[in-house]
Amino acid sequence: MDSGQKATTADPQQSVTALPSETDVVIVGGGIIGVSTALFLAEKGLRVCVCEKGRVAAEQSSRNWGWTRQMGRDPAEMPLAIESLAIWRQLKQRFGIEVGYRETGITYLCRNAREEEKAHGWAEIGKAHNLPQRTLGAREIAAFLPGAAADFTFALHTSSDGRAEPSIAAPAIADAAAERGAIIATGCAARGIETTGGRISVVVTEKGPIRCMAVVVAGGAWSRLFLGNLGIAFPQLKVLSAAARIDDVPGMPNMPVGGGDFAFRRRLDGGFTVAPRNVNIAPIVPDSFRFLPEFLPTYLRTWRELRLRIGRQFFTELAMPRRWALDQPSPFERFRVLDPVPPKPLNQKALAALSRAFPAFANARITQSWAGMIDVTPDEIPVIDAVDGWPGLYLASGFSGHGFGIGPGAGMLMLQLVTGDTPCVDPSPFRFSRFASRSTPCR
Numbered sequence: 043m044d045s046g047q048k049a050t051t052a053d054p055q056q057s058v059t060a061l062p063s064e065t066d067v068v069i070v071g072g073g074i075i076g077v078s079t080a081l082f083l084a085e086k087g088l089r090v091c092v093c094e095k096g097r098v099a100a101e102q103s104s105r106n107w108g109w110t111r112q113m114g115r116d117p118a119e120m121p122l123a124i125e126s127l128a129i130w131r132q133l134k135q136r137f138g139i140e141v142g143y144r145e146t147g148i149t150y151l152c153r154n155a156r157e158e159e160k161a162h163g164w165a166e167i168g169k170a171h172n173l174p175q176r177t178l179g180a181r182e183i184a185a186f187l188p189g190a191a192a193d194f195t196f197a198l199h200t201s202s203d204g205r206a207e208p209s210i211a212a213p214a215i216a217d218a219a220a221e222r223g224a225i226i227a228t229g230c231a232a233r234g235i236e237t238t239g240g241r242i243s244v245v246v247t248e249k250g251p252i253r254c255m256a257v258v259v260a261g262g263a264w265s266r267l268f269l270g271n272l273g274i275a276f277p278q279l280k281v282l283s284a285a286a287r288i289d290d291v292p293g294m295p296n297m298p299v300g301g302g303d304f305a306f307r308r309r310l311d312g313g314f315t316v317a318p319r320n321v322n323i324a325p326i327v328p329d330s331f332r333f334l335p336e337f338l339p340t341y342l343r344t345w346r347e348l349r350l351r352i353g354r355q356f357f358t359e360l361a362m363p364r365r366w367a368l369d370q371p372s373p374f375e376r377f378r379v380l381d382p383v384p385p386k387p388l389n390q391k392a393l394a395a396l397s398r399a400f401p402a403f404a405n406a407r408i409t410q411s412w413a414g415m416i417d418v419t420p421d422e423i424p425v426i427d428a429v430d431g432w433p434g435l436y437l438a439s440g441f442s443g444h445g446f447g448i449g450p451g452a453g454m455l456m457l458q459l460v461t462g463d464t465p466c467v468d469p470s471p472f473r474f475s476r477f478a479s480r481s482t483p484c485r
């Protein structure tokens with residue numbers, strides 16, 4: 043929870059001066075998931091209010107790499123990833139907004155047998171879903187990606203993957219939702235919810251109560267805390283991921299490219315976003331112990347990519363209230379924007395790895411560094427579901443580092459769950475009940 047240097051470039055949006063006293067759906071959280079859900083609900087004619095404690099997309103949704111990909115997705119997530127890319131392609135035409143989406147394709151480069159094995163596994167999954175993909179050997183890589191170092195032995199390219207611009211995408215989607223009548227209330231923390239007759243009836247915000255039929259919790263890294271105050275145990279932890287902006291280097295690829303230790307994407311506003319791949323910092327916090335049984339298998343599977351750290355965040359979270367009364371300020375008002383200090387050595391390592399892979403980057407400078415807290419579930423698949431035993435309460439969270447690309451698809455699926463329409467994909471991989479429930483039912 044350190045307040046590091048300013049990392050996000052999300053457009054500041056003006057908060058509404060007066061909240062509605064009543065609406066159909068309140069959305070808690072103005073990241074890509076919350077605003078996409080709001081857009082589709084508003085398009086359908088429902089009354090929507092998004093409560094965002096800080097600014098739209100100030101947390102993960104503006105800090106990510108901007109990759110919109112199907113390649114490498116878990117088979118359970120693949121249909122939603124495909125659906126979501128179909129929506130990304132239409133956003134400009136359908137809603138008249140610029141989100142920076144470009145269907146450039148994405149390429150993964152491999153240097154050793156372990157990386158190749160992983161890419162072959164992805165290729166199998168892609169084939170099963172008819173993705174337009176191709177594999178390349180060393181000689182083909184040289185022709186396909188001029189400037190790449192000569193030591194890459196294998197590559198997987200998916201031409202229907204691409205990129206979008208994190209700093210503008212969610213704010214543009216929020217604007218489109220507002221144009222269709224949604225209320226986007228920034229600087230407005232949702233403290234909690236009240237029920238009447240066994241169903242959701244009110245969201246209590248720091249600016250007053252809002253009566254509603256349904257609540258969608260899309261609070262990113264904060265969803266666990268929000269639900270915990272209701273006695274609902276959502277197994278969610280956070281990992282810190284770093285990224286940096288570097289100078290423009292002419293002639294380098296337009297498509298995002300990743301290798302074993304680097305990832306980069308050309309930015310619409312000049313230069314590149316570069317990041318270390320397969321390195322995340324996992325802060326040890328009190329929830330690490332509470333959810334140890336759920337997360338231990340994930341940790342054992344991914345330990346190579348995780349750096350466990352114990353530090354100030356342990357004590358910050360230990361001191362954070364887990365239950366609070368709704369007429370008192372909540373933790374969400376104390377932490378308007380989760381802005382962790384970027385681990386600069388990791389970004390320097392990423393730039394060094396990139397320069398090894400594409401020597402033309404050798405003289406590039408880091409001009410901005412930031413970090414974001416990625417919210418993860420034990421199986422690294424989000425929950426997009428109604429919360430059992432809580433009529434009117436929905437959860438769309440735990441996107442485990444994939445939520446930017448699948449955000450618009452998740453918003454569409456959430457619309458369909460709330461309205462009872464036929465879902466665009468089978469929602470069962472995203473059900474909440476796959477995690478053994480230790481929750482209190484609605485009273």
Ligand SMILES: Cc1cc2nc3c(=O)[nH]c(=O)nc-3n(C[C@H](O)[C@H](O)[C@H](O)COP(=O)(O)OP(=O)(O)OC[C@H]3O[C@@H](n4cnc5c(N)ncnc54)[C@H](O)[C@@H]3O)c2cc1C
Pocket residue numbers: 070071072073074075076093094095096097098099100101102103104105106107108109110111230231232233260261262263264265268283284285374378379413414415416438439440441442443444445446447448
């Ligand atoms: C460095 C990094 C790189 C990544 N790269 C990619 C990538 O290339 N591709 C990809 O698909 N994904 C990527 N991701 C993951 C992606 O950014 C996230 O999965 C996605 O943005 C999650 O969106 P969200 O709306 O759930 O959460 P967030 O964007 O975190 O938004 C949640 C919002 O809820 C608000 N909130 C929480 N509680 C409350 C409350 N009680 N009241 C009011 N507001 C509240 C918060 O302030 C926050 O703004 C990356 C993430 C990081 C950090």
